[in-house]
Amino acid sequence: MNHLPLIIKREYLTKVKNRSFIVMTFLSPLIMIALIAVVAYLSQLNNDKQRTISVLDETGFFNDVFQNTENTTYTSLNELNLDDAIALVKEKEDYGLLHIAKIDSIDAISNNVKFYSEESPSLSIMSSLERKIEKRVQEMKLKKEGVSLAQIEASTINLDISQESFDGEKTSKEGNVVKLIFGGVAGYLLFMFIIIYGNMIMRSVIEEKTSRIIEVIISSVKPVQLMLGKIIGTSLAGITQFAIWVVLGGVLMVVVSAILGIDLAQLQTPQQEMVTQAMEAEGAQAIAENIFIEITNLPILNLVFAFIFFFVGGYLLYSSLYAAIGAAVDNETDTQQFMLPILMPLILAVYVGVFTVIEDPHGTVSTVFSFIPLTSPVVMLMRIPFGVPLWQQGLSLILLIGTFMFAVWFAAKIYRVGILMYGKKPTYKELFKWLKY
Structure with a gap:
């Protein structure tokens, strides 16, 4: 060799x-x-993009739900009707308009929320809006049933099953x-x-x-x-x-x-x-x-x-x-x-x-x-x-x-x-x- x-x-x-x-x-x-x-x-440009979302809440239940974040600003247009709100958003070239129509019962909320925009909205933005509304609706329904949020939080438990081998290794x-x-x-x-x-x-x-x-x-x-x-x-x-x-x-x-x-x-x-x-x-x-x-x-x-x-x-x-x-x-x-x-x-x-x-x-x-x-x-x-x-x-x-x-x-x-x-x-x-x- x-x-x-x-x-x-x-x-x-x-x-x-x-x-x-x-x-x-x-x-x-x-x-x-x-x-x-x-x-x-x-990706950085996309994440740094400033978005302004107008909110027309005819129910009055969600006024304090939408809080401004680093990249998203929420503007209330509750004093306008839907047509005027859409025209104003288009004129200002905002990201979109979230419209929550007036409802007789909180159970009908799912069919009375629409998002108007010039282009297809971001998936993350839509998911964020849905979570905010869902959380408020859940709180309202619990209060209606006479259940306080404090009771719910007190009864909630996070279970994490510990794992360990027979030799004691975790x-x-x-x-x-x-x-x-x-x-x-x-x-x-x-x-x-x-x-x-x-x-x-x-x-x-x-x-x-x-x-x-x-x-x-x-x-x-x-x-x-x-x-x-x-x-x-x-x-x-x-x-x-x-x-x-x-x-x-x-x-x-x-x-x-x-x-x-x-x-x-x-x-x-x-x-x-x-x-x-x-x-x-x-x-x-x-x-x-x-x-x-x-x-x-x-x-x-x-x-x-x-x-x-x-x-x-x-x-x-x-x-x-x-x-x-x-x-x-x-x-x-x-x-x-x-x-x-x-x-x-x-x-x-x-x-x-x-x-x-x-x-x-x-x-x-x-x-x-x-x-x-x-x-x-x-x-x-x-x-x-x-x-x-x-x-x-x-x-x-x-x-x-x-x-x-x-x-x-x-x-x-x-x-x-x-x-x-x-x-x-x-x-x-x-x-x-x-x-x-």
Whole structure:
């Protein structure tokens, strides 16, 4: 294996010195940050938009319900009739007119409220108006039935069932969400890394094969060494590119937000008023505290090491299969017939992780798929935050490494024959014949 370091170095330098690689390494963060900045800027403009809503309340029940907010001003037009109110709102170019018609009974309110506007109103604005009216109507009906609001509030109880394992470990519903998010992000990163850089390895093999350079290289290097060198070298180039994206993207995000005065947090709160009301609701602070506690209680060290090992193992396993496909075909068009069998286990792993792990992380389906090497990198990473015994993690990792070694042997067999085959589309039957050579 004395040629392996030279092959790795050659593959790495060839990739990082490639003009398109350099351009995309620095251009991709610029494009991404530009898109984020544009969306944030537009969201900020939308959230900062000042709206004036006129209210014509013929019942007189809702005069004190509509309080001005930072971005919304309510104007009373109770002294006007409907036609005059509409004409005035159109003349002033206000956001809209809320008309509450006169009613005989409070029960008829639902069919006697209309909102007039030039254009379709915002969903968040309409929801806010509906909640305000519903709350006042509810209070009025309770008073009519002789029930005081104080009695209602005194009888209300918020129940939060505590969760605790038999060993005394406390958990919560919010903790399950935090764990799912971590596992989902880890699985998604692995999925995208395999798709992007697995294809890069496959294209590299195809390019050298079609340019006939490979015929010179294999005269002094064993196919298995060449294949491993390509996988490791391209992987290192991918890691380099990913690291540059993270660093450059973070720096650009700070610079853009500082220079342009854009609050990138607006992307997370497109409907700021609704979010603010939700956070002010009773129990919101307790939920936030539970989330913080669950984050601090995560097995961070275990998660870090598991992420590294399963991420690397899963990527190497799929990369060897991508390299085998590249060796078996002459162009990227011919790769389509072989891509589906490779992508299906990866897609299946994502679906199992999302739809099964969150519901039953220690169930039969989740456990079995976390041991199958083609799905374990994703499923096991999503299970670990929920607490997986170390022996299961170790066994899954051993199976993954063993399968990778088998995949390297399998791919090398195809590689040895396929790199010298030209002008013919191989079939699955022919690939199995190559394994006997």
